[in-house]
Amino acid sequence: MDVDGLANATIEAMSQHLQRVGARVIGRLADDAADGLYRFVSSRLGQTVPGRQRLGEFERAPSEVDHRRAMSALIASEARTDAQFARALESQTSGSV
Numbered sequence: 001m002d003v004d005g006l007a008n009a010t011i012e013a014m015s016q017h018l019q020r021v022g023a024r025v026i027g028r029l030a031d032d033a034a035d036g037l038y039r040f041v042s043s044r045l046g047q048t049v050p051g052r053q054r055l056g057e058f059e060r061a062p063s064e065v066d067h068r069r070a071m072s073a074l075i076a077s078e079a080r081t082d083a084q085f086a087r088a089l090e091s092q093t094s095g096s097v
Contacts, residue, residue: 014037
């Protein structure tokens, strides 16, 4: 499993979701899969102070390259240490990017 690619796919889906929500695009919840992925990842990362900090930065500026890279690295790190988390991400991001 390529956890770096998986983390990048996760960030891409989450970033697109936050940009749509932030822009108040009609049908905000139309993409239930992206919303579910966002909730899943934010729940996981919200368990630690560094995770909450990175998530907060990303939520404030989801298109900011530095925030996306930091989130991607954090998600990849989590996926490397927890195969169940990695499998859940893989199943939720397949076909989303």
